[in-house]
Amino acid sequence: MEHTLLVSSSPHVHCGMNTRDIMRDVIIALSPALAASVWLFGLRALAVELVCVASALAAEYLSRRVMKRPQTVGDLSAVVTGLLLAFNLPATIPLWQAAFGSVVAIVVAKQMFGGLGQNFVNPALVGRIVLMGSFPETMNNWVDPLKWLSDPLGHLGTVDAVSSATPLAQMAADSTVEIDAMPLLFGMRGGSLGETCVIALVLGGLYLVIRRIISPMIPVVYIGTVFVMTWLLGADPVTHILSGGLMLGAIFMATDYATCPINRSGKLVYAIGCGLLTVLIRLYGSLPDGVSFAIVIMNILTPLIERVVRPRPFGNKRGKAVAK
């Protein structure tokens, strides 16, 4: 028998997972929220999501080509970015603006810094923030959920739907307003496409935890910090954790591998920071929701956190190793 022996260094086995599998799992985890967005906001939501994903893929493909880098469009990470950006947009946004946001996210925030894993802020959040700054009117044009059912196809063309206030905006305007928690769980409120249906987001989060794609540390600590801080500061903690972009941000955006600290203690510090900043912006800032900015600020602090909070290598003792 002919043997051609391959010599390479150990280990000679691999767990079998690859980057594409991880991205596929994230897409699966995002699908309940995707379904919820179509149910709540109609086919218009699907249109925005498709445009975002398609333009993200195109931007990824073209930028790798232009930069003469190995093609990475197959790793599916652009699909995740496109979906996450769409989830952060209102249903009424003009489609060209959605596409513009996607291109900014992929080209400026991701590829210009070297591509997957090299970006220092979450690309989808950069896309959202650029759109918020560039088109404040269309980015704050919320429609009520299920309204599309009265005119199932006609809503596709509508851009200037009736504005509806989000719960956070209501609370910012009048801190004594009482908001029922139950509808919030099912996403019965105005808001961005993918952020409103809490149950769908939590379902996706559980999937990611079970598949060991993310550790529950960041979402649990982030949401917990928001709960405790709003409660301590006299706001309504239940409404706060169920509204705005918190669930979407804590489960899917703050956990972005590239932009959160890599070790456990670093993740803890980072998640607490996200929670504190979110509450500060919500209660004392001029924006109704602070999730995007909180996460982006903590993204920027991540290298610093990693420098300061690092695991203690085995056998490096603060004291000394003693035998008896």
Add this chain to the structure above:
Amino acid sequence: MSLFSQIWRPHGGVHPPQHKDASEIESVTMPLPEKIILPMSQHIGAPCTPVVKVGDTVDVGQVVADSDAMVSAPIHSSISGTVTAMKDVLLPGGRKSQAVVITSDGERRPHSSMKPREPKTFEEFIEAVRDSGMVGLGGAGFPTHVKLNPKNRDQIDTIIINAAECEPYIVTDYRECMENSWDIISGIRTVMTFLGAGRAIIGIESNKPAAIAVLSHMAATINDPRRSITVKALRTRYPQGAEKVLIAECTGRIVPAGGLPADVGCIVMNVTSVAKLRRYLKTGTPLIRKRLTVAGSAVERPMNLRTWIGTPVQDVLNFVGLKQPVRKLLYGGPMMGLALMDPELPVLKQNNAIVALAEEDVQEIPASTCIRCGRCVDACPMSLLPTSITKAYMAKDTDALKRLSTMTCMECGCCTFSCPAHRPILQTIRMAKDILRTAK
């Protein structure tokens, strides 16, 4: 011992597929080889120098090579015959070593030096251990007489016996437990007596319940009112049998970075080593035979083989039969084993397995960019930051490499195993360690 170190356990580790299909297959002895090849470097430390020359007649158990160096171990002939050549062999890892080639006369004539040993003092015991040619049989091959003679001998209170056997495929230590449990227990008693250690802990993974039962039974049957030998079942995960991990799991003690087990009052011995040492004292037969698990997807009949040290690996493969061409041939298991470039290389003292993988198990997937998922960080049993070490290596930043405790890496391979981007993380860390060694 502080409370902290009692509750602290090393985190990390991975769960590679176990493939321990050969575990219930009884050991069989290989026929005598026609020739054996004995490299002068079959242990950690100084290589030996041949004490025979071409044309000499040698007997079974005769010393063919030795060294004056402290850290070394003599090499014995496993057959009787004639020295037919001295040649250089290239061992895996790129080390070149001189080798003595002996052609068998088929007589198995024992050498006069093979007689039972009855050491009375510690010094005589260590001398006997050295004469046995024993090295750590778990795979590292550290000379046993050096290990059993630490500078702080009076501080050793615990002997830890490594029966964890966390590498996939390998079941030689398990077979030792099942077939020679009495030698293990009495060997432990001998070592405890000469070292004055008050207790011994046999660490073994929980996936070997039969071995745990046999050893516990043996330890309970011997006349030992203080129950000084205990069997500790450890959770099944790789690398449970790594020395520092094992000490922490068995005793809660943390060996300081750059330190030795003796620094925390422990000596760790492989379970087969301790049994073989016992048999040496009883019979005078030095380390000339070694049980190997021969397995892998290319192997027709996986087996546990008692092989003669120096037997060409090709002979071993011919004996077990192959059903597919071999694409990768390993000394040891797939996590830490070394890939052979030539099947004519011999079985070495510290080998415990030959794993022959077929094409389907050898996929070279090109590395893609690091996505910072942190799986390598979570998997590292030494709590290192493989990603940061890689970056520091790329920048050739020796200060950063030191700060990151790069030398603490024991090369278990958990990082590379778990990397979804298929990056050769461990190989990069090895090169980083090389920079640090030369920078010193």
